[in-house]
Amino acid sequence: MRALLIVDMQNDFLPGGALAVKDGDKVIPVINKLQEKFDFILATQDWHPADHKSFADNHSGKEPGEVIKLGGTDQMLWPVHCVQDSEGAQFAKDLNRTNWKKIFKKGLNPLVDSYSGFFDNKKKEDTGLTAYLHAHNISDLYVTGLAADYCVKFTVLDALKEGFDTYLIADATRAVNLSPDDYDESLKEMSKSGAEVITSAAISF
Incomplete structure (x- = not known):
């Protein structure tokens, strides 16, 4: 059985948002x-507490784009975004949510970031997505959303590691592109890891 996973289609990642992804x-x-x-649609939602340590504002003298050590691992610092219950954390108003089965919130622990819809960046906290997919006999996962070079990519890579046949729908994602080629490089990395990179037009079931 197959499922569509919509990653982080939230206001702060849209044009005009705190961490806007171009287009x-x-x-x-x-x-x-x-x-x-x-028939089976799921979504992830960045849901950070205001004191999240991935926010540059929570480190004196630091700016977004700087990399620090957080709990012994490298952490990119971001603008404050997707704070719990804020307007920026809400889903895009034009996004159809009628038939969604479940929303998986991530990034709740202020001490560790969480790009993937499956685990935090240290692989210590599990969102429950794997178990939920197995419980509903999902074998094929089609991934869309924002952003291709961060949350989408890490979700796809974890889906592969968790044993799902994983498809990245290239025209249903965009990248932050801190470097101009990050979108292309992310797609290459996902493909090399075993994901099938397709377009929405290729889906005809």
Whole structure:
């Protein structure tokens, strides 16, 4: 059985948001159209406490884009984004949510970031997504959303490690692109790891 997973389609990642992904809003109609083809639809939601240590504002003298050590591992510092119950953390208003089965919140622990929809960045906390997919006999996972070079990529890589046949829908994602080629490099990395990179037009079941 197959499922569509919509990653972090939240206001702060859209144009005008705190951590805006260029053209992030352009994937909304693509994702809405894709949802018509799936009976099983899930989503992830960045849901940070205000004191999250990935926020540059929570470190004196630090700016977004700087890398620090957090709990012994490298941590990119970000603008304050997707704070719990804020407008920026809400899903895009034009995104169809009618048939979603479940939303998996991530990034709740202020001491560790969480890009993947499956685990935090240290692989110590589990969102429950794997168990939920297994409980519903999902074998094929089609991944969309924001952003291709961070949360989407790490979700795809973890899905592969968890044993799911994983598809990245290239026209249903965009990248932060801190470096200009991050989108292309992310797709290459996902493909090399075993994901099938496809377009929405190729889905015809």
